[in-house]
Amino acid sequence: MNGWSELIAAERLAELEPTVGRELLRHALEDRPRAESRRVFTNRTLRMGKIRQIGFDLDFTLALYDQNAMSQLAFELTLDRLVERHGYPREILRAEFRPPFCRRGLILDTEHGTVLKMDRHRYVGRAYHGRRPVEGRERSELYRQEPVKPSSSRFYRVDTLFELPEVNIFSEVIDLADHQSAPVSFDSYVRLFQDTRHAIDSIHADHTLKQRILADLPRYLPRDDELILALKRMSLRGKRLLLITNSEWYYTEALCSYLFDDALGGGSWRDIFDLVIVEAGKPGFFRKNQPFVELDAAGEEVGEVEQPDWGGVYRGGSRENLTRLLGGRGEQMLYVGDHIYGDVLSTKLTSTWRTALVVNELEDELETRADLSSQHRHLDVLRAELAEFGQRMDGLDDILALYRKLGNGDTADDESSQRTRTHLHELRTEHRAMRQLVRRLQDQISTAINPYWGSLFKQGSNKSLFGSQVENFACIYTSRVSNFAFYGSNHYFRVLLDSMMHEASI
Ligand SMILES: [Mg+2]
Numbered sequence: 001m002n003g004w005s006e007l008i009a010a011e012r013l014a015e016l017e018p019t020v021g022r023e024l025l026r027h028a029l030e031d032r033p034r035a036e037s038r039r040v041f042t043n044r045t046l047r048m049g050k051i052r053q054i055g056f057d058l059d060f061t062l063a064l065y066d067q068n069a070m071s072q073l074a075f076e077l078t079l080d081r082l083v084e085r086h087g088y089p090r091e092i093l094r095a096e097f098r099p100p101f102c103r104r105g106l107i108l109d110t111e112h113g114t115v116l117k118m119d120r121h122r123y124v125g126r127a128y129h130g131r132r133p134v135e136g137r138e139r140s141e142l143y144r145q146e147p148v149k150p151s152s153s154r155f156y157r158v159d160t161l162f163e164l165p166e167v168n169i170f171s172e173v174i175d176l177a178d179h180q181s182a183p184v185s186f187d188s189y190v191r192l193f194q195d196t197r198h199a200i201d202s203i204h205a206d207h208t209l210k211q212r213i214l215a216d217l218p219r220y221l222p223r224d225d226e227l228i229l230a231l232k233r234m235s236l237r238g239k240r241l242l243l244i245t246n247s248e249w250y251y252t253e254a255l256c257s258y259l260f261d262d263a264l265g266g267g268s269w270r271d272i273f274d275l276v277i278v279e280a281g282k283p284g285f286f287r288k289n290q291p292f293v294e295l296d297a298a299g300e301e302v303g304e305v306e307q308p309d310w311g312g313v314y315r316g317g318s319r320e321n322l323t324r325l326l327g328g329r330g331e332q333m334l335y336v337g338d339h340i341y342g343d344v345l346s347t348k349l350t351s352t353w354r355t356a357l358v359v360n361e362l363e364d365e366l367e368t369r370a371d372l373s374s375q376h377r378h379l380d381v382l383r384a385e386l387a388e389f390g391q392r393m394d395g396l397d398d399i400l401a402l403y404r405k406l407g408n409g410d411t412a413d414d415e416s417s418q419r420t421r422t423h424l425h426e427l428r429t430e431h432r433a434m435r436q437l438v439r440r441l442q443d444q445i446s447t448a449i450n451p452y453w454g455s456l457f458k459q460g461s462n463k464s465l466f467g468s469q470v471e472n473f474a475c476i477y478t479s480r481v482s483n484f485a486f487y488g489s490n491h492y493f494r495v496l497l498d499s500m501m502h503e504a505s506i
Contacts, residue, residue, distance in 0.1 A: 037366040038486060040478040042493040043471050046334070046354055049490035053274075053326055054234055056481070057282075057337035058245035060161050061358050062227065063255050064480055065213075067161060068099050069220050073212055074200065075165040081199035082169075088186070088195070095172035101128075101452050102164035103361070104340075105466025108156040112142060113174045113189035115167055119459035120468035122148050126453060130175030150465065156193065159341045161360075162204075169196050210251050217258045226482035228263040231272055236489040240274040240310070244285070244335070246342075249278045249299035249315065275325075276313040282339075283346035285318055292317035319351055336481060340466070344473045357474035358481060361456050366479075368449050379441045382434055389431045396424040 056062050075097050082088040107116050109127075114134055116127040124143035127134035134142065150157055158167055173192060177185055186192045203209045213220045235241050245252055260269035270276070277292070292314035294302040299313075307324055308314045326333055330352030337343025338358040347353045369376065403417040446454030457467030470477055476493050478484075487493075 036370060037363045037479060038483045040356075040476050040483055040487060040493060042476050042495050043498075044354075044475040045495050046475045046493040047490075048234075048334075048488070048493070050332060051239060051334045051354065052329075052332040053240045053242060053334070055242040055244045055333060055335045055353075057335075057339070057343050058243060058247055058252060058255065060338040060360070061336060061343075062243075062481055063221055063259060064224060064358075064360060065161075065220055066222055067164070067360070070161075070213070071099060071102065071164050071168070072097050073220070074162070074203065074209055075168055077203045077208060077212070078165055078169055078196065078199045081202060082195060085202070086195045086199060088173075092173050092176060095169060095176060098168055098172070099164075100450055101171065102158075102167040103450065103453050103456060104158050104161060104164065105456055105464055106158045106167055106453070107150050107465075108158065108167065108170055108193060109142075109154065110156055110190045110193040111154050113170075113192075114142070115171050116143070117453050117459055118148065118150065118465045119462040120465055121462065122150070122465070123459075123462075124148060125459040128171060128452065130171055130178045132175075132178070157341075160339050163200075166196050166200055210247075214251070214254050217254075221255065221258065223259060223263075224480065224482045225263070226485045227480075228260055228272075230482045230485035233487075234484055234489055235272075239489065241272060242275045242277070243273045244277045244280050244282070246280055246282055247278060249295055249313070252276070252278050253299065270313075274310050275308060277308070277315070277317055277322075278313070279315045281316060282337075283342045286346040286350040288318050289320045290316060290318045292321060319353075334475075340469050340473065345469065348473045354475045355473065357470060357477040358479070359456070359470065359477055360479050362477070363479040365449055365456060369445075372445050372448055375441050375445055379438065379445070382438050382441070386431070386434055386438065389427060389434065393424060393427050393431065396420055396427070400424070 059065070075095075079093055079095060082092060083090055101115075105117065107118060108114075109116060112129070114127045114129045116124050116134075118124050124139060127139055127143070149155070158164065170193060173186070173196075174189070186195070231241060243252070243256075247255070256269040260272060261267065264271070278295070281288075291304050291306050292308045293316050294305050294308075295313045295315055296302050297313075301315075305314075306321055308317065308322065310325070323330075331354060333351075333353045334356060335343065335347050335353050336356040336358065337347075338360070340357065344355045344357050347355050399420050400417060403413055403420070406413060442460075449455050455467075456464065457470065458464055459467075463471065
């Protein structure tokens with residue numbers, strides 16, 4: 001018997017036979033593996049015992065699409081739109097779908113036609129123009145002459161998984177044009193970016209993408225049996241669950257029925273959530289003050305209300321108008337989403353709601369890192385040795401400088417100076433070899449995680465811009481919502497490491 005059916009059976013049994021039911025419940029809830037890739041990680045201490053309500057985003061949060069299938073569909077529909085409505089030549093249909101190249105956290109430079117990745121200090125560590133890596137002097141000239149401002153109009157940040165096909169199209173069309181392997185041209189990189197944006201927006205806005213997904217849900221939306229178990233477990237001690245999605249009612253209803261109704265043994269997904277808000281218009285939902293529109297069971301408008309009620313379905317609304325229903329204490333609400341800006345950063349900037357970020361890429365990355373654990377350990381040792389060598393070489397350089405300054409023709413000084421020089425030469429040779437080894441190991445680890453961009457969370461030895469945002473804005477983060485099935489409903493998520501550099505050295 002799998003997890004959720006055990007739990008549901010346990011709940012039913014609990015009504016008839018409390019002892020057996022409780023035992024089954026304990027078994028269903030506690031005897032579970034907790035692989036590293038399924039853990040919940042804590043940036044800011046969070047006592048689930050203090051949380052009274054948990055809100056969920058839908059797309060890429062509860063509904064964890066098959067990323068490749070979804071991106072390929074959007075990629076193909078968008079290319080078609082560029083040809084049909086924006087006058088691009090049919091040759092762009094030769095663009096190749098390249099999923100590993102497209103990652104969130106990347107930034108498009110719409111003036112120079114590059115895709116780049118930054119660390120948290122805004123240092124551009126990697127860049128590609130089409131498929132060509134931009135390196136050395138070219139990268140320095142583009143991104144080191146003045147500070148790079150990712151929030152300026154020149155740059156576009158890829159924050160959501162829905163946007164990955166844009167990266168693919170932008171770079172592939174530029175590559176086709178650069179190599180003149182097809183008669184592809186466009187007015188400017190900015191224009192190409194804008195046209196791609198419009199085309200992809202249009203397949204969302206006119207529901208083309210959603211209709212195609214709904215027509216073949218098993219292909220685009222793998223079910224996760226542990227998801228219902230996680231939601232049941234989270235709500236076990238009276239916490240209320242809310243669904244707050246930007247998707248429309250018809251789409252939300254279809255997706256949630258598909259995800260949950262069978263798992264509930266003929267029940268309805270509506271019973272899981274105490275409140276459903278569709279077309280919420282996040283991130284505006286967190287900033288604006290606007291009324292809710294109540295919907296009936298068929299999704300038809302009932303009328304406008306300022307305050308929603310438990311058990312209802314609403315459209316639009318705002319966080320502010322939800323506050324009274326939630327009891328006014330923002331820190332008792334946990335919001336779970338996948339969008340670093342629309343779900344997490346906006347929540348943090350406008351409320352005291354606690355935040356959980358779903359980063360599905362974490363699963364593959366942690367599994368790859370586990371496979372390379374010996375290389376990681378070797379790298380740590382080498383880095384410590386390199387630092388020590390550097391310090392010794394610096395000291396010897398200073399000594400040689402002093403001998404040169406003294407320059408008094410003393411034979412003993414000359415001999416010592418010569419010995420120092422020889423020693424320094426030996427150290428430098430060894431230091432060079434160690435640096436090469438470090439570079440090889442770094443490349444090996446980084447390429448195994450992603451051949452173009454390396455880790456999502458790191459750039460070189462620093463945190464990536466995306467990694468630092470996860471750390472700054474998400475109280476907790478995890479690879480999928482079903483991971484909460486492994487934690488008690490009142491679990492205390494503790495920060496294990498929140499040290500300044502000077503503390504780490506003690
Ligand atoms: Mg989402």
